[in-house]
Amino acid sequence: MVPGWIPRDVVLEVTQAPAVEAVHTELLRQWGSSEVWRLSYGLRSVIVKRGTDTQAGEDAVYERLVVPLEMPAPRLLYGADGVLMLEDVGRVTLEQEPTADGFVAAAALVAEIRGKPVDGASDFPPGQVKELATRIGRIDFDLEPLVDALERLHRDAPLGIVHGDFVPKNLVTDGTHWTAVDWPLAYVAPHLSDLYTLVRDAVALGYERGPIVARYVEAAGADPFLVDRQLLVGGACFCLLALAFVVEEGLRTIPGSEEWIDPLIAELADVVEQLP
Structure with missing residues (x-):
């Protein structure tokens, strides 16, 4: 019905x-x-x-x-x-049928999304780091390196679309083409959190990081050193947004989401520590 x-x-x-x-x-x-x-x-x-x-x-x-x-x-x-x-757009997701080729194809999809010209201001300015940290209220380490890195990235990298939930369940294929679904969290920023979450899920399933990042660099025609910086900043921004979601909404709507908080904080700390 x-x-x-x-x-x-x-x-x-x-x-x-x-x-x-x-x-x-x-x-x-x-x-x-x-x-x-x-x-x-x-x-x-x-x-x-x-x-x-x-x-x-x-x-x-x-x-x-x-x-x-x-x-x-x-x-x-x-x-x-x-x-x-x-x-x-299709009945099979990368979550249902994960393959190395699927993750590599999804990296090219990130490049296609990032390649669209964007006008206007960033939706994730450096000041949002501290705003999110205040809303989360559980972070006890210094986020100033992330603020600095995000400021530099706004100077050095172009703005682009961030899907915001670029994970295998939202990557659908009809057997020929891949499409990203579920766009309510999309925003504009210079970082690469979409590529970060794609690599994160691939590595968790035992796939290699290298071919995925290399495919993005090739498809986007990007500077690999800049991409490494965009990945780290994107990872930290992903963690902040995920933590804010859990604290402000997930605890109400998703049973067991309390258990996501400590691992996300640990992941955030690890990524921030790697920032140059």
Whole structure:
């Protein structure tokens, strides 16, 4: 049965089903802050989402960044009142079928995202480091090296789009092309937290870091020494944002997320210690 919060008229329009009752439904994800379904009729299928808290406002991200910059993202078919209907770009994620080739292909996807020209100011200025640390309230080591490194990066590296949740579950393939899904956390910054999280997950699964970073450098035509700096700063920024999410939202919506805090703080400390 199609959930009641999904507009019936839009369902019929995009699936071309004769009646809502003819539409097949598949629940893909249901968390405290998001719910995702696949709706299909015959060979037509779409993805429908609704989110709250940090998962809300994806339609605004589409309007501001994804659509104008032609990001490698699912096409937006409908968006209103926190409900999005999106093109179905594939049924297999990198989380479901992790491979070395998949992670390398995803690195090229990061380069494609970063290659889009961005105007305007950074959404993660150096001052945000201390703001996030204050909100988290559990960090007992000096973050000044990160502030300095982020200031230098704003001088030395161009701004680009950061997907913000570039992890295997959000990387989908149709067997030929890879697409990044779930864009509500996207923002503009000079660092490479997307490449950092991709490498982080690959290494955790036993894959080598080198080919993934090398593929990004090749695809982006980037300076490998600058990329190393962008990776470290991106890793620290990822940890800060993840900690802020857990403290401010995850503890309410995700059972067991309290256990993520200490490892994230330890990871943040390790990355900050490596900053030049």
